[in-house]
Amino acid sequence: MKRALFGVVVAVVLIVAIVFVRTTMVAAPPPLASSPPPISVNSMDVARHLAAAIRFKTISYGNSAHGDEKNSQLDALRAWMEQTYPAFHRAVTREIIGKSLLFTWKGKNPNAKPILLMAHMDVVPVVPGTGRDWSHDPFSGDISDGFVWGRGAIDDKGCLITLLDAAERLAQSGFTPARTIIFAFGQDEEVGGSEGNGNVAKVLAARHIHFSWVLDEGGAILNEPFPGVQQPVAFMAVAEKGYLTLQLVAHGTGGHSSRPTHDLAIARLSDAVLQVVNHPFASGIDDIQKEQFSVLAPYMPFFQRMMLANLWLTGPIISHMLEGNPETAAIMHTTIAPTMISGGVKDNVLPPQATATINFRLHQRESIESVLEHVRKSINDPSVDVRALTETQSEASKVSDLHDDNGKFIVQTIADSFNGIPVAPTVTTGATDSRHYLALADDVYRFDPFHMGPDDMSRVHGTNERLAIGDIGPAVAFYMRLMQNLK
Ligand SMILES: [Zn+2]
Numbered sequence: 001m002k003r004a005l006f007g008v009v010v011a012v013v014l015i016v017a018i019v020f021v022r023t024t025m026v027a028a029p030p031p032l033a034s035s036p037p038p039i040s041v042n043s044m045d046v047a048r049h050l051a052a053a054i055r056f057k058t059i060s061y062g063n064s065a066h067g068d069e070k071n072s073q074l075d076a077l078r079a080w081m082e083q084t085y086p087a088f089h090r091a092v093t094r095e096i097i098g099k100s101l102l103f104t105w106k107g108k109n110p111n112a113k114p115i116l117l118m119a120h121m122d123v124v125p126v127v128p129g130t131g132r133d134w135s136h137d138p139f140s141g142d143i144s145d146g147f148v149w150g151r152g153a154i155d156d157k158g159c160l161i162t163l164l165d166a167a168e169r170l171a172q173s174g175f176t177p178a179r180t181i182i183f184a185f186g187q188d189e190e191v192g193g194s195e196g197n198g199n200v201a202k203v204l205a206a207r208h209i210h211f212s213w214v215l216d217e218g219g220a221i222l223n224e225p226f227p228g229v230q231q232p233v234a235f236m237a238v239a240e241k242g243y244l245t246l247q248l249v250a251h252g253t254g255g256h257s258s259r260p261t262h263d264l265a266i267a268r269l270s271d272a273v274l275q276v277v278n279h280p281f282a283s284g285i286d287d288i289q290k291e292q293f294s295v296l297a298p299y300m301p302f303f304q305r306m307m308l309a310n311l312w313l314t315g316p317i318i319s320h321m322l323e324g325n326p327e328t329a330a331i332m333h334t335t336i337a338p339t340m341i342s343g344g345v346k347d348n349v350l351p352p353q354a355t356a357t358i359n360f361r362l363h364q365r366e367s368i369e370s371v372l373e374h375v376r377k378s379i380n381d382p383s384v385d386v387r388a389l390t391e392t393q394s395e396a397s398k399v400s401d402l403h404d405d406n407g408k409f410i411v412q413t414i415a416d417s418f419n420g421i422p423v424a425p426t427v428t429t430g431a432t433d434s435r436h437y438l439a440l441a442d443d444v445y446r447f448d449p450f451h452m453g454p455d456d457m458s459r460v461h462g463t464n465e466r467l468a469i470g471d472i473g474p475a476v477a478f479y480m481r482l483m484q485n486l487k
Pocket residue numbers: 120155156189217
């Protein structure tokens with residue numbers, strides 16, 4: 001008994017010692033890298049451009065609804081770009097593919113792989129019934145209280161305009177990039193991008209173009225990235241989740257509702273949906289998160305640092321905490337979201353079939369094939385067909401490297417542009433147009449050079465979307481630096 005107790009005490013002391021040593025081994029925050037003097041850009045000039053761009057109602061409704069209206073707005077936006085960015089247009093060649101724009105800015109070294117800078121020109125609609133909640137009309141492009149207001153201010157006209165303003169300034173100065181820069185501005189990112197960047201990517205693939213790296217929207221600078229972290233951190237998405245929608249079609253015996261059998265399509269469908277929801281996919285802290293924690297840990301107070309430095313012990317606790325928040329949970333596993341259900345046409349008629357739609361966002365652990373298998377196994381009923389909607393599906397992306405030459409270059413540019421800010425990897429849970437280029441690039445990164453507070457996320461695709469004027473100049477400077485420093 002005494003020996004057992006002694007053993008327990010030794011074990012506890014050992015664990016405490018390991019935890020303590022590992023925690024103290026986490027380096028104190030490194031001194032901020034000395035960054036070259038910032039390129040000064042007048043934010044207000046660019047803010048006016050962003051406001052003008054917001055006024056074009058380039059809304060993607062899906063199912064090609066209001067397509068003519070959107071196309072004429074895209075035409076008008078393109079004409080406005082031509083007028084507003086004349087030096088850029090003189091420096092590049094432009095191709096119009098569908099309504100999307102492909103610009104090529106020839107670099108000095110034709111043998112170096114080109115890079116691709118992306119943004120999309122379309123925006124999501126204002127949710128019906130929420131128009132009145134906007135403090136500024138969503139398409140007025142108002143500039144007030146230090147912000148540019150309107151749909152698309154962040155997503156993604158903010159990137160589009162700061163990128164164009166950066167290129168215009170460089171073109172005005174007679175700049176030629178060290179290697180070729182290609183710009184792709186999509187027309188339909190918000191509805192999957194198949195007509196826009198889907199087709200642009202096909203054109204480039206046919207020309208055998210292979211990019212060194214691609215930069216699209218995705219991550220951002222978070223002002224309050226984690227409880228206890230007092231300083232902003234740039235999150236760059238090195239991967240994005242896959243996308244899969246499945247339709248479950250349950251069959252049964254139709255007929256009069258006064259004489260039901262036990263072969264009920266709706267009951268069978270309900271059971272199938274529940275089975276899927278009750279069989280979640282594997283979850284846990286992955287390598288991207290581990291690396292993210294290692295970037296964040298030095299900036300944390302002792303207790304949190306101790307937790308993150310000792311995942312071998314605290315992993316299950318941290319996982320449990322992250323699982324408790326839908327936003328962080330979505331990063332840890334393949335999500336299951338039943339979104340539509342239908343069946344039957346009349347209250348006294350048994351339908352012979354009923355249909356449910358479930359949307360999955362795939363973690364890197366899963367493939368479309370493995371999700372299908374998992375779902376079919378969970379349902380385990382031959383009277384329920386499982387069909388994939390193939391037009392919208394995409395596998396989870398590959399994970400790009402933050403530590404190869406491409407990753408180091410972009411991380412350094414972010415640090416130089418934003419006061420030596422730490423850069424942590426993340427995963428985008430939504431899909432971006434960059435997925436069309438995964439096969440055409442060594443690395444694909446996703447980052448918006450803007451600061452986001454805790455309530456800004458809900459403005460994207462939500463109400464009162466806006467971009468701080470103070471963020472606009474630095475974003476232009478960031479893109480300028482990115483193009484200037486290419487080797
Ligand atoms: Zn977007």
